[in-house]
Structures are given as structure tokens and as C-alpha cells.
Amino acid sequence: MMIQLKDVWRVYMVGDHAIEAVRGVSLAIASGEFVAIVGHSGSGKSTLLSLMGGLARPMRGAVLFDSANLWALSDDERSEIRNKKIGFVFQFASLIPTLDALDNVVLPYMFSSWERRKTDIYEEARELLVMVGLEDKLHAYPNELSGGQQRRVAIARALINHPAVILADEPTGDLDEETEADVIKLLLEARRRYGSALVLVTHNRNLAHTADRLLHMKNGSLIYEDLRNRSARN
Numbered sequence: 156m157m158i159q160l161k162d163v164w165r166v167y168m169v170g171d172h173a174i175e176a177v178r179g180v181s182l183a184i185a186s187g188e189f190v191a192i193v194g195h196s197g198s199g200k201s202t203l204l205s206l207m208g209g210l211a212r213p214m215r216g217a218v219l220f221d222s223a224n225l226w227a228l229s230d231d232e233r234s235e236i237r238n239k240k241i242g243f244v245f246q247f248a249s250l251i252p253t254l255d256a257l258d259n260v261v262l263p264y265m266f267s268s269w270e271r272r273k274t275d276i277y278e279e280a281r282e283l284l285v286m287v288g289l290e291d292k293l294h295a296y297p298n299e300l301s302g303g304q305q306r307r308v309a310i311a312r313a314l315i316n317h318p319a320v321i322l323a324d325e326p327t328g329d330l331d332e333e334t335e336a337d338v339i340k341l342l343l344e345a346r347r348r349y350g351s352a353l354v355l356v357t358h359n360r361n362l363a364h365t366a367d368r369l370l371h372m373k374n375g376s377l378i379y380e381d382l383r384n385r386s387a388r389n
């Protein structure tokens with residue numbers, strides 16, 4: 156299993172009030188798997204994704220990545236896994252405003268210690284931006300791009316290190332239907348290209364039903380898993 160959560164809890168303190176955002180969730184994501192997570196607003200989906208990606212620390216329980224307990228590692232080791240193995244696509248693109256599209260895409264590579272040469276990496280970033288349909292925006296800054304275009308840059312950025320897993324939190328949140336379909340196509344294309352697992356938080360039921368597996372969150376708990384597509388694939 157690539158990612159395993161074992162009885163994971165995450166609690167936020169607001170004043171003296173404890174909000175149990177994720178309450179004892181256990182799950183496993185296999186390599187190459189496409190998993191969709193659905194549930195009402197506030198049910199804990201984003202928190203669960205942050206836990207899977209080692210961005211949020213569980214108060215209780217363990218998060219394993221390739222059998223390594225993420226929170227037993229040093230900060231550097233955990234960052235290395237995040238940068239090399241995980242591609243994050245969040246609802247707000249969070250691009251660096253002072254870098255153009257190409258430099259934004261290359262950024263995660265700069266934070267990792269791979270040995271590909273810099274000239275190659277810019278060529279690859281360019282190819283990724285072509286793949287997401289932004290060949291004429293290579294040198295555009297984020298404020299010169301539409302929301303959908305920024306999202307596509309963020310997807311290219313998430314792919315630069317050929318991630319073992321892509322964690323996408325409502326990547327199509329505020330996009331029109333056509334752009335939404337494009338973004339999903341890109342994520343699935345990336346999954347095919349790199350053999351990445353794809354974990355997608357979405358409010359789009361149709362899209363969710365195309366996944367191998369559907370997880371339902373309610374009040375911080377996983378209430379059920381829909382496995383019907385899985386048998387079709389195996």
C-alpha cells in the first residue's frame with residue numbers, strides 16, 4: 156500500500172471548543188488507484204487529504220507512506236517525500252506571483268534533490284505546460300492568467316516530479332463545465348503517464364462515480380466505501 160491511515164484523528168481547537176475534523180479514519184490507497192472522496196461541506200475531506208499528504212499532523216493514529224511512518228521521520232525526510240512523491244492540486248492554485256508559469260512549474264523540482272539537469276527540467280516544464288494547453292503562456296505571471304489557466308499551471312507544477320500520488324482538493328471548484336472536463340482529463344492523463352495514484356475530493360457526483368473507489372465522509376468519519384468499480388478493474 157502506498158498510503159495508509161491507521162485510526163487517524165485530527166482536532167482543531169477554536170477557543171476552548173474542540174472540533175474533531177477527522178475522527179478515527181483508517182484507509183489504504185494502492186499505487187495507481189483512483190479514489191474519489193465525497194461528503195458534505197465541513198465533513199473533513201480537506202483535512203483528510205492534508206493528513207494523507209503529510210501536511211497536517213494527526214493528534215492520534217499513524218500515517219504511512221510506502222510503509223514509512225511520516226511523523227516518525229525528520230522534517231527534512233518528510234519534506235522530501237512530499238516534494239518528490241506527492242503532487243498537490245488544491246482549489247486555489249497558490250502560484251508564486253513573482254514567478255512566471257514556467258518557473259512556477261519548475262519550483263517543486265528545485266526543492267527536491269533529483270539529479271536531472273536544469274536544462275532538461277525546463278524542457279520538461281515546457282512540455283507539461285503544452286500538455287495543459289498553455290504553450291502561449293509560458294512566461295505569463297499568475298495575475299495575467301484566468302482562474303482556469305492558473306489551475307492548469309498548478310496541475311503542471313504538481314506533475315513535474317512524476318508524483319507517485321496526486322492529491323487533488325476540488326481542483327475544478329469554481330470552473331465552468333468545459334474547463335472542469337479539461338482539468339479532469341489532464342489529471343487522468345497524468346495518472347496514465349506516470350502510473351500515479353489519484354485521490355480526488357469532489358462535489359461532482361458524476362465524476363466521483365468514475366473512480367475505482369468512492370469514499371464517503373460524514374462528520375469526520377468514513378461512513379462507507381463504494382467498491383463497485385474496483386471489481387470491474389481487477
Ligand SMILES: Nc1ncnc2c1ncn2[C@@H]1O[C@H](COP(=O)(O)OP(=O)(O)OP(=O)(O)O)[C@@H](O)[C@H]1O
Pocket residue numbers: 167168169174175176194195196197198199200201202203
Ligand atoms: N484550521 C482550522 N481551524 C479550525 N477549524 C478547522 C480548520 N480547518 C478545518 N476546520 C474545521 O474542521 C471541519 C472539517 O473541515 P474540512 O475543511 O476538512 O471539511 P471539508 O469536508 O473539506 O469541507 P468543504 O467541502 O467545505 O471544503 C470543519 O468543521 C471546519 O470548520
